[in-house]
Amino acid sequence: MKSELYEQALLKGLAENNSKAIETIYKENFNTIQSFILNNNGTYDDARDVFQEAIITLYEKAQNSSFVLTSKINTYVYSICRRLWLKRLHQMGRYTGKIENIEETIAVEDDLEFHEKRNVEFAIMDSALNSLGEPCKSLLEGYYIKKMDMQELSKVFGYTNADNAKNQKYKCLMRLKKLFFTQYNIGE
Amino acid sequence: MEDIVLLQAIERYLDGTMQPAEKAYFEELRKNTPEIDQMVVEHNMFLHQIETYANTLNLKHTLNEIHSKLLSFGEINEGGEVSAKGKVVRMWNKYRKVTAIAACVGGAIALMISGLFAYLSPVNNNQIQQLKRDVEFVKRKQQDQGSKLNEVASKIPKGAVVTGGGSGFLIDGKGYIITNAHVLDGSSFANVINSNGVEFKAVIAFKDEHKDLAILKIEDADFKTIKTLPYSIKKSGADLGEEIFTLGYPRNDLTFNQGFLSTQSGFNGDSSSYQLQISANPGNSGGPVFNSKGEVIGILSTREKQAEGVAFAIKSKNIYKLVEQLKNTVSDTLFQHIKLPTASLVKGMNRKEQIKKMSDYIFLVQAFNKK
Numbered sequence: 001m002k003s004e005l006y007e008q009a010l011l012k013g014l015a016e017n018n019s020k021a022i023e024t025i026y027k028e029n030f031n032t033i034q035s036f037i038l039n040n041n042g043t044y045d046d047a048r049d050v051f052q053e054a055i056i057t058l059y060e061k062a063q064n065s066s067f068v069l070t071s072k073i074n075t076y077v078y079s080i081c082r083r084l085w086l087k088r089l090h091q092m093g094r095y096t097g098k099i100e101n102i103e104e105t106i107a108v109e110d111d112l113e114f115h116e117k118r119n120v121e122f123a124i125m126d127s128a129l130n131s132l133g134e135p136c137k138s139l140l141e142g143y144y145i146k147k148m149d150m151q152e153l154s155k156v157f158g159y160t161n162a163d164n165a166k167n168q169k170y171k172c173l174m175r176l177k178k179l180f181f182t183q184y185n186i187g188e
Numbered sequence: 189m190e191d192i193v194l195l196q197a198i199e200r201y202l203d204g205t206m207q208p209a210e211k212a213y214f215e216e217l218r219k220n221t222p223e224i225d226q227m228v229v230e231h232n233m234f235l236h237q238i239e240t241y242a243n244t245l246n247l248k249h250t251l252n253e254i255h256s257k258l259l260s261f262g263e264i265n266e267g268g269e270v271s272a273k274g275k276v277v278r279m280w281n282k283y284r285k286v287t288a289i290a291a292c293v294g295g296a297i298a299l300m301i302s303g304l305f306a307y308l309s310p311v312n313n314n315q316i317q318q319l320k321r322d323v324e325f326v327k328r329k330q331q332d333q334g335s336k337l338n339e340v341a342s343k344i345p346k347g348a349v350v351t352g353g354g355s356g357f358l359i360d361g362k363g364y365i366i367t368n369a370h371v372l373d374g375s376s377f378a379n380v381i382n383s384n385g386v387e388f389k390a391v392i393a394f395k396d397e398h399k400d401l402a403i404l405k406i407e408d409a410d411f412k413t414i415k416t417l418p419y420s421i422k423k424s425g426a427d428l429g430e431e432i433f434t435l436g437y438p439r440n441d442l443t444f445n446q447g448f449l450s451t452q453s454g455f456n457g458d459s460s461s462y463q464l465q466i467s468a469n470p471g472n473s474g475g476p477v478f479n480s481k482g483e484v485i486g487i488l489s490t491r492e493k494q495a496e497g498v499a500f501a502i503k504s505k506n507i508y509k510l511v512e513q514l515k516n517t518v519s520d521t522l523f524q525h526i527k528l529p530t531a532s533l534v535k536g537m538n539r540k541e542q543i544k545k546m547s548d549y550i551f552l553v554q555a556f557n558k559k
Contacts, residue, residue: 022251118244167192
């Protein structure tokens with residue numbers, strides 16, 4: 001039996017994007033989910049998608065400092081995957097009406113709703129970034145995602161000094177912001 | 189251009205790199221200019237969005253990396269072609285555990301075969317396994333304890349041959365312990381050890397191989413009568429699906445486990461037992477099965493060999509039957525005073541507290557023969 005402490009440590013690792021913890025969670029849960037998806041009309045790719053989405057949901061949950069997981073990780077992951085897969089089957093019109101339940105499940109509707117919202121925001125940011133054009137896109141990605149500093153960035157992009165790069169970054173940021181909020185507020 | 193300066197200022201303000209004087213000025217500005225205040229709020233939210241986006245993107249990246257890594261190690265499998273080397277690695281990874289288990293099982297079976305000769309009672313066929321502790325195991329335990337506690341001599345007489353062991357629990361504070369009869373198989377003496385490692389001498393007061401129940405009585409000056417036991421023994425039946433837990437000695441320390449009541453009857457429809465979904469191990473035999481209120485609903489006795497996590501427990505009402513029967517048929521005063529606990533004192537407590545209260549009354553039973 002897995003101890004609570006062990007699971008808490010794994011979740012903490014997940015929240016910190018620690019690849020070792022994530023690998024452990026992956027190893028301990030993926031095969032169950034894959035066989036569940038395969039047995040219910042899905043493909044290997046579906047299994048991978050659904051499983052990774054569930055881990056992202058768990059990650060979002062784990063990031064909240066006041067978060068306590070009320071069930072075991074595998075129960076939670078299975079519940080999320082089951083729910084996500086049912087929904088997808090339904091959307092694809094492949095819903096067979098019978099889904100075998102191989103494990104106990106818990107209610108995850110609220111978490112999934114939150115995750116949906118995050119997904120939408122992610123998509124908006126993604127499309128905003130992608131419609132920026134170069135070098136704006138790479139510059140912002142370099143700064144905000146790869147967390148490079150201005151000195152490094154100005155070297156990579158060939159700006160004469162960090163100040164110029166910084167100026168350019170702000171211009172790009174303002175464009176991105178505009179793109180993002182236009183989409184975001186439509187969605188509201 | 190002005191916008192950029194403002195944005196720069198906001199960003200420095202938000203990431204805390206602003207000088208105190210400038211910060212005070214900026215906060216004043218923020219207070220007096222709602223537009224700027226709005227911009228700060230908006231920008232803060234936007235930065236948060238980018239941050240979340242970046243984190244999720246990084247996580248997705250990590251997940252894909254791990255997926256590929258696990259695929260190449262053969263920990264997960266997507267049905268595609270694998271290279272010959274990958275196949276071997278995968279086979280090894282896949283069967284490594286099975287191989288190890290097979291080796292262990294092989295060893296255990298060798299030990300068990302000799303034991304199997306000894307008893308051929310109805311419960312004992314090759315589909316179910318009694319959860320008695322292996323003799324070797326108990327012997328080793330004795331040695332371990334011997335080395336640890338040199339000053340405390342074991343109460344088992346010198347030269348005695350330990351034949352087996354299991355768990356047991358008090359059904360009356362005066363020192364009456366119930367356990368499985370098969371725990372005592374082939375032995376005429378038994379000692380009990382509580383969760384703190386204190387050993388007491390006991391006598392086998394009664395043994396019914398057919399019901400697979402036995403009663404031990406602690407006969408030791410060190411034992412003090414317990415006024416009230418924290419748990420009760422349930423007279424009526426338990427419900428299907430009820431959450432249950434056990435405490436017992438599959439190892440030398442008191443071990444907790446939990447599961448569900450899965451069927452109202454035992455192996456082959458045996459109506460005197462329940463089927464449980466719980467992982468039980470040799471040494472759990474004779475241990476109590478509690479419901480969430482802290483009532484004993486059964487005595488863990490056997491497990492199914494073919495299926496993982498399937499165990500059987502003798503229903504608690506059999507304890508009442510047994511005690512009643514003893515009072516009526518045996519004139520020995522030994523049994524006349526047994527009073528089974530009927531009220532659980534740990535009803536509303538959480539699991540941890542319940543266990544704390546109960547652990548002192550659950551014993552490791554050691555069966556032995558004098559030479």
